[in-house]
Amino acid sequence: MEYSKVFSNWRELYKTEWNSYTEHLFVEKIGDGTLPKIAFLTYLKQDYIFLKHFSRAWGLAIVKSDSITEMHTCSKVVHALLSEEINLHIKFCNNEGIPTKELEKTNEMHQNLAYTRFVLDSGYSGDFLDLMAALAPCIFGYGEIGVRLGSSQHSAVYNEWIKTYAGNDYQSLCYEVGELIDNSVTRKLGENYITSGKFQELSLKFKTATLLEKEFWEMADI
Amino acid sequence: MEYSKVFSNWRELYKTEWNSYTEHLFVEKIGDGTLPKIAFLTYLKQDYIFLKHFSRAWGLAIVKSDSITEMHTCSKVVHALLSEEINLHIKFCNNEGIPTKELEKTNEMHQNLAYTRFVLDSGYSGDFLDLMAALAPCIFGYGEIGVRLGSSQHSAVYNEWIKTYAGNDYQSLCYEVGELIDNSVTRKLGENYITSGKFQELSLKFKTATLLEKEFWEMADI
Amino acid sequence: MEYSKVFSNWRELYKTEWNSYTEHLFVEKIGDGTLPKIAFLTYLKQDYIFLKHFSRAWGLAIVKSDSITEMHTCSKVVHALLSEEINLHIKFCNNEGIPTKELEKTNEMHQNLAYTRFVLDSGYSGDFLDLMAALAPCIFGYGEIGVRLGSSQHSAVYNEWIKTYAGNDYQSLCYEVGELIDNSVTRKLGENYITSGKFQELSLKFKTATLLEKEFWEMADI
Amino acid sequence: MEYSKVFSNWRELYKTEWNSYTEHLFVEKIGDGTLPKIAFLTYLKQDYIFLKHFSRAWGLAIVKSDSITEMHTCSKVVHALLSEEINLHIKFCNNEGIPTKELEKTNEMHQNLAYTRFVLDSGYSGDFLDLMAALAPCIFGYGEIGVRLGSSQHSAVYNEWIKTYAGNDYQSLCYEVGELIDNSVTRKLGENYITSGKFQELSLKFKTATLLEKEFWEMADI
Numbered sequence: 054m055e056y057s058k059v060f061s062n063w064r065e066l067y068k069t070e071w072n073s074y075t076e077h078l079f080v081e082k083i084g085d086g087t088l089p090k091i092a093f094l095t096y097l098k099q100d101y102i103f104l105k106h107f108s109r110a111w112g113l114a115i116v117k118s119d120s121i122t123e124m125h126t127c128s129k130v131v132h133a134l135l136s137e138e139i140n141l142h143i144k145f146c147n148n149e150g151i152p153t154k155e156l157e158k159t160n161e162m163h164q165n166l167a168y169t170r171f172v173l174d175s176g177y178s179g180d181f182l183d184l185m186a187a188l189a190p191c192i193f194g195y196g197e198i199g200v201r202l203g204s205s206q207h208s209a210v211y212n213e214w215i216k217t218y219a220g221n222d223y224q225s226l227c228y229e230v231g232e233l234i235d236n237s238v239t240r241k242l243g244e245n246y247i248t249s250g251k252f253q254e255l256s257l258k259f260k261t262a263t264l265l266e267k268e269f270w271e272m273a274d275i
Numbered sequence: 276m277e278y279s280k281v282f283s284n285w286r287e288l289y290k291t292e293w294n295s296y297t298e299h300l301f302v303e304k305i306g307d308g309t310l311p312k313i314a315f316l317t318y319l320k321q322d323y324i325f326l327k328h329f330s331r332a333w334g335l336a337i338v339k340s341d342s343i344t345e346m347h348t349c350s351k352v353v354h355a356l357l358s359e360e361i362n363l364h365i366k367f368c369n370n371e372g373i374p375t376k377e378l379e380k381t382n383e384m385h386q387n388l389a390y391t392r393f394v395l396d397s398g399y400s401g402d403f404l405d406l407m408a409a410l411a412p413c414i415f416g417y418g419e420i421g422v423r424l425g426s427s428q429h430s431a432v433y434n435e436w437i438k439t440y441a442g443n444d445y446q447s448l449c450y451e452v453g454e455l456i457d458n459s460v461t462r463k464l465g466e467n468y469i470t471s472g473k474f475q476e477l478s479l480k481f482k483t484a485t486l487l488e489k490e491f492w493e494m495a496d497i
Numbered sequence: 498m499e500y501s502k503v504f505s506n507w508r509e510l511y512k513t514e515w516n517s518y519t520e521h522l523f524v525e526k527i528g529d530g531t532l533p534k535i536a537f538l539t540y541l542k543q544d545y546i547f548l549k550h551f552s553r554a555w556g557l558a559i560v561k562s563d564s565i566t567e568m569h570t571c572s573k574v575v576h577a578l579l580s581e582e583i584n585l586h587i588k589f590c591n592n593e594g595i596p597t598k599e600l601e602k603t604n605e606m607h608q609n610l611a612y613t614r615f616v617l618d619s620g621y622s623g624d625f626l627d628l629m630a631a632l633a634p635c636i637f638g639y640g641e642i643g644v645r646l647g648s649s650q651h652s653a654v655y656n657e658w659i660k661t662y663a664g665n666d667y668q669s670l671c672y673e674v675g676e677l678i679d680n681s682v683t684r685k686l687g688e689n690y691i692t693s694g695k696f697q698e699l700s701l702k703f704k705t706a707t708l709l710e711k712e713f714w715e716m717a718d719i
Numbered sequence: 720m721e722y723s724k725v726f727s728n729w730r731e732l733y734k735t736e737w738n739s740y741t742e743h744l745f746v747e748k749i750g751d752g753t754l755p756k757i758a759f760l761t762y763l764k765q766d767y768i769f770l771k772h773f774s775r776a777w778g779l780a781i782v783k784s785d786s787i788t789e790m791h792t793c794s795k796v797v798h799a800l801l802s803e804e805i806n807l808h809i810k811f812c813n814n815e816g817i818p819t820k821e822l823e824k825t826n827e828m829h830q831n832l833a834y835t836r837f838v839l840d841s842g843y844s845g846d847f848l849d850l851m852a853a854l855a856p857c858i859f860g861y862g863e864i865g866v867r868l869g870s871s872q873h874s875a876v877y878n879e880w881i882k883t884y885a886g887n888d889y890q891s892l893c894y895e896v897g898e899l900i901d902n903s904v905t906r907k908l909g910e911n912y913i914t915s916g917k918f919q920e921l922s923l924k925f926k927t928a929t930l931l932e933k934e935f936w937e938m939a940d941i
Contacts, residue, residue, distance in 0.1 A: 105343055109622075112346070115334025115353060116395075117844050119920075121327055121361065124334070128357055131337060131350050139343065163611045163712065166705075170614030173338075177621050178553075178783050180846040241917040242908075251907040251917065254785075261610075268607065331844075339622050341698075385934065388927075389829050392836030399843050400561050400775075402624040463695040464686075473685040473695065476563075483832075490829065552781065552790055559778025559797060560839075565771055565805065568778070572797050575781060579794055583787065617782075 054200055056193050057231025059238050062247060063189065063259045070263045075194050075201075079270035083215070086208025088275060093211065094149055095273035098159040101142045103269070106169035108134045110176060110188060117181040119237070126233045130192075133226055141217055162272050168265035175258050182241060185234050186255035190263040196227035276422055278415050279453025281460050284469060285411065285481040292485045297416050297423075301492035305437070308430025310497060315433065316371055317495035320381040323364045325491070328391035330356040332398060332410060339403040341459070348455045352414075355448055363439055384494050390487035397480050404463060407456050408477035412485040418449035498644055501675025503682050504637050506691060507630075507703045514707045519638050519645075523714035527659070530652025532719060537655065538593055539717035542603040545586045547713070550613035552578040554620060554632060561625040563681070570677045574636075577670055585661055606716050612709035619702050626685060629678050630699035634707040640671035720866055720890075722859050723897025725904050728913060729855065729925045736929045741860050741867075745936035749881070752874025754941060759877065760815055761939035764825040767808045769935070772835030774800040776842060776854060783847040785903070792899050796858075799892055807883055828938050834931035841924050848907060851900050852921035856929040862893035 055061055064071050079096070082088035111134060114127040146156050176184030199218025207215060217223060242249045277283055286293050301318070304310035333356060336349040368378050398406030421440025429437060439445060464471045499505055508515050523540070526532035555578060558571040590600050620628030643662025651659060661667060686693045721727055730737050745762070748754035777800060780793040812822050842850030865884025873881060883889060908915045 105346070108346055108350075109338045109340070112334045112337025112340075112349070116331045116338065118331070118334075121357065124327070124330055124353075125357055127334070128330075128350070128353050131346075132354065135343065135347055135350055163709070164607065166615055167607045167611035170618045171610055173618050173621065174614045177617065177843075178846075180844070180849060183846060239916075241915070241920070243915055249907070249909055249915070250905075254907070265607070385830065385833050385931070388837055389833035392840045393832055395843065396836045396839050399621075399839065400624070402622070402627060405624060461694075463693070463698070465693055471685070471687055471693070472683075476685070487829070549787055549790070552794075553784070554782075556778045556781025556784075556790070556793070560775045560782065562775070562778075565801065568771070568774055568797075569801055571778070572774075572794070572801055575790075575794050576798065579787065579791055 054193070054197050054227070056196060056227045057235045059234050059246070060189055060193050060231055063186075063256055064193075066256055067260045067263055070260055070267070071190075071194075074190065074263050074267040074270075075197050077267060077270045079273070079275055080198055080202070082275060083211045084202040084205075084207045086210035088211065090149070092273035092275045094146065094151065096270070097142050097146055098151070098156060099162055099165045099269070099272055101139065101146070101156050102159055102161050103165055103169060104134055104139050104142065106173065107188075107191065108139075110169070110172045110184065113173065113176045114181065114184055114188070117176060117184055119181060119240075123181070123233060123237070126229055130226065130230065133222070137222070138217070141213070145213070164265070164268045164272050168262070168269060171265060172262060175262075179254075179258075182234075182237055182251070182255055183258055185237065186258040187262045189230075189234065189259055190266050192230050193227055194263075194266055196224060199223060276415070276419050276449070278418060278449045279457045281456050281468075282411055282415050282453055285408075285478055286415075288478055289482045289485055292482055292489070293412075293416075296412065296485050296489040296492075297419050299489060299492045301495070301497055302420055302424070304497060305433045306424040306427075306429045308432035310433065312371070314495035314497045316368065316373065318492070319364050319368055320373070320378060321384055321387045321491070321494055323361065323368070323378050324381055324383050325387055325391060326356055326361050326364065328395065329410075329413065330361075332391070332394045332406065335395065335398045336403065336406055336410070339398060339406055341403060345403070345455060345459070348451055352448065352452065355444070359444070360439070363435070367435070386487070386490045386494050390484070390491060393487060394484060397484075401476075401480075404456075404459055404473070404477055405480055407459065408480040409484045411452075411456065411481055412488050414452050415449060416485075416488055418446060421445060498637070498641050498671065500637050500640060500671045501679045503678050503690070504633055504675055507633065507700060508637075510700055511704045511707055514704055514711070515634075515638075518634065518707050518711040518714075519641050521711060521714045523717070523719055524642055524646070526719060527655045528646040528649075528651045530654035532655065534593070536717035536719045538590065538595065540714070541586050541590055542595070542600060543606055543609045543713070543716055545583065545590070545600050546603055546605050547609055547613060548578055548583050548586065550617065551632075551635065552583075554613070554616045554628065557617065557620045558625065558628055558632070561620060561628055563625060567625070567677060567681070570673055574670065574674065577666070581666070582661070585657075589657070608709070608712045608716050612706070612713060615709060616706060619706075623698075623702075626678075626681055626695070626699055627702055629681065630702040631706045633674075633678065633703055634710050636674050637671060638707075638710055640668060643667060720859070720863050720893070722862060722893045723901045725900050725912070726855055726859050726897055729852075729922055730859075732922055733926045733929055736926055736933070737856075737860075740856065740929050740933040740936075741863050743933060743936045745939070745941055746864055746868070748941060749877045750868040750871075750873045752876035754877065756815070758939035758941045760812065760817065762936070763808050763812055764817070764822060765828055765831045765935070765938055767805065767812070767822050768825055768827050769831055769835060770800055770805050770808065772839065773854075773857065774805075776835070776838045776850065779839065779842045780847065780850055780854070783842060783850055785847060789847070789899060789903070792895055796892065796896065799888070803888070804883070807879070811879070830931070830934045830938050834928070834935060837931060838928060841928075845920075845924075848900075848903055848917070848921055849924055851903065852924040853928045855896075855900065855925055856932050858896050859893060860929075860932055862890060865889060 108131055111131045115124050118124040143153055172187040175187035195218045202215045203219025238246050246252045330353055333349055333353045337346050340346040365375055394409040397409035417440045424437045425441025460468050468474045552575055555575045559568050562568040587597055616631040619631035639662045646659045647663025682690050690696045774797050777797045781790050784790040809819055838853040841853035861884045868881045869885025904912050912918045
């Protein structure tokens with residue numbers, strides 16, 4: 054998907070890493086419904102913790118915003134994560150017999166911890182763009198996966214999950230974040246941003262976060 | 276108002292400072308309608324910038340939250356500030372012939388800068404409670420002022436401003452933030468929190484922020 | 498070692514985790530000299546990156562200090578890490594034919610990243626004590642390991658490494674940090690700190706960092 | 720002084736603001752010895768608090784550094800501030816009959832608070848360069864003032880203060896920080912950094928910090 058010009062540059066730069074994440078076996082098995090339920094639940098429980106820290110990172114994006122427009126978008130993402138995505142996880146887990154209380158007690162796995170704390174530190178140590186570069190793979194990757202699985206024939210087993218990310222709400226969030234990133238990059242680094250040293254630093258953050266996304270799929274045995 | 280037990284302790288501890296802020300001549304003149312329009316506009320323009328940084332500080336509160344419940348409340352405050360309060364300021368200024376563009380170009384006065392950056396640093400350098408202690412005077416003080424002016428006879432001149440802070444939406448936000456603070460303080464510092472050294476540190480932050488609120492009224496000549 | 502009263506509480510609370518870290522097979526093999534050189538070099542190269550981020554975390558401790566005395570101690574630790582420990586690593590690697598340039602290009606492993614970013618986020622999201630709780634296992638654990646290996650018969654192979662942590666400079670740093678933590682804990686949380694909710698939060702941070710130290714040894718195959 | 724190419728750009732851009740700070744009446748009166756001792760002591764006491772927060776900001780620069788070389792320089796500045804400059808203030812105040820304990824109890828004036836918290840927030844909200852832009856006016860301005868007063872005929876009254884900033888230690892620190900900034904700016908933003916949007920943001924931070932320096936002189940009545 055062409056959510057953003059800058060994102061397209063990053064995806065092109067790290068094609069192999071990007072595909073190892075978005076076309077991971079775990080993803081394919083969500084699509085054809087062969088992913089063991091137990092693996093999906095392990096993932097969902099970890100992702101519940103992930104979403105908490107990811108929401109914190111989008112909260113940090115509010116702090117580091119340069120304008121009220123940017124703050125609005127980041128605040129909207131926090132709201133979507135806290136209200137919609139997290140509730141989807143709670144509902145799905147409850148349906149599978151995992152009460153919210155148990156969900157709360159999930160032990161955070163170290164791959165999970167590595168990813169979220171890397172994103173947070175990218176924000177703390179850098180500026181708004183450093184944070185965006187580390188946040189981008191999750192937002193856009195799930196958008197792409199949603200569209201790819203949702204627009205081709207797929208099993209009904211994990212349809213609700215697929216629909217969430219393929220749906221209009223999530224997709225328009227992706228475009229809004231894409232515009233946010235493009236505007237901030239060109240405002241700060243100019244139209245030829247691609248040649249600047251700062252952009253190379255951002256790209257490395259995008260790459261690391263992409264690889265940490267790939268490892269996220271590997272927490273559950275499949 | 277008894278928005279929170281902890282807040283009541285702080286207000287009692289720093290009664291003089293609190294009253295110098297909430298019963299400031301500027302406030303009384305809003306109530307009786309004698310505040311010069313020019314002074315009110317100077318205040319509103321500075322407050323527009325204030326709200327931007329104050330929203331950033333509530334964004335930081337999302338980052339520093341210990342639970343999803345806390346994150347929800349803080350996210351709700353960010354939304355209220357960015358959407359409702361800031362829009363009220365824009366609307367009021369527009370009505371008075373100040374276009375949004377001009378509002379955006381307002382020079383930040385140093386009293387304004389001092390206050391918001393103090394709040395932000397309280398958060399950065401401390402934990403969730405240190406941030407809450409610095410955020411409390413603004414939230415609760417405006418709540419008190421709103422109720423006091425709104426519930427007694429007052430001039431119609433600044434009625435819309437008074438109604439905003441006296442209104443149910445703002446008041447229920449105050450109670451929600453009050454509960455947030457009480458819960459976090461007792462969870463971290465116990466029921467006898469008042470004797471702990473950490474609480475004394477928090478109290479000093481509350482005091483400084485209260486005095487900075489008082490100085491905020493004094494940016495405009497009245 | 499009794500570097501600090503608070504540390505002794507933490508070690509007692511998480512005895513199993515603590516021993517799994519400080520008496521790890523990797524450590525024992527450093528002591529008896531049977532650790533393969535290649536494993537030691539893998540560790541040293543990762544530790545070089547670790548020390549960079551660990552120094553950043555001690556830099557953050559300067560930011561979050563409450564007094565000039567605290568700032569002095571934290572600044573001293575930064576200096577010790579940047580000047581002495583990192584140079585030891587460079588020297589050792591150079592001797593083994595790894596030039597500094599190659600050291601600089603080491604890929605950061607995810608266990609390494611998980612640990613340092615967890616420590617940094619503990620600091621960013623909490624106060625001085627939250628940061629100290631996450632920093633403590635590294636400082637005190639290496640101190641203990643140094644004394645234990647250094648004071649019993651051990652192989653000469655890794656003697657220089659052992660001597661560094663068993664030596665007076667490092668040991669007195671441990672005592673100084675221990676005093677820093679004890680003073681700050683009792684000042685903020687009182688003499689009965691052990692019963693406060695905040696202390697329980699600190700303890701969990703100590704536990705997680707201890708487990709991340711254990712995993713650090715496991716980056717190299719032995 | 721030409722401490723740095725980037726600094727020379729900034730000083731040129733904001734010549735009026737720069738001169739209003741470095742050639743302030745307070746400075747001139749230090750030079751000719753006509754500054755009332757009471758004003759100088761008021762300044763020194765506030766500057767004592769300032770140096771504490773300024774050291775915190777340089778601690779933050781360690782956190783936000785991109786390389787070990789940068790970390791070394793920032794750590795050296797922290798050390799110089801905590802050990803040398805602060806001690807000079809203590810000694811001077813003690814000589815004038817103000818014991819260290821009283822110095823510790825100095826009330827932080829709001830101009831002081833505004834300045835340091837602005838610098839800290841520039842760092843928290845931005846990257847290494849945003850922090851450097853806000854730190855630059857203090858470092859380089861005192862360097863310039865020291866050289867200007869020290870190299871021309873001046874009264875002996877405040878000679879020790881002048882000698883500190885005119886001296887080799889302080890001057891070489893200025894050059895080292897200058898190189899740090901030039902290297903980081905060109906690495907991130909390229910040789911044509913002056914045209915980038917990010918550089919314009921940095922320049923505005925430099926300007927605000929310069930104006931806050933000017934106001935710092937005005938805390939004491941002269």
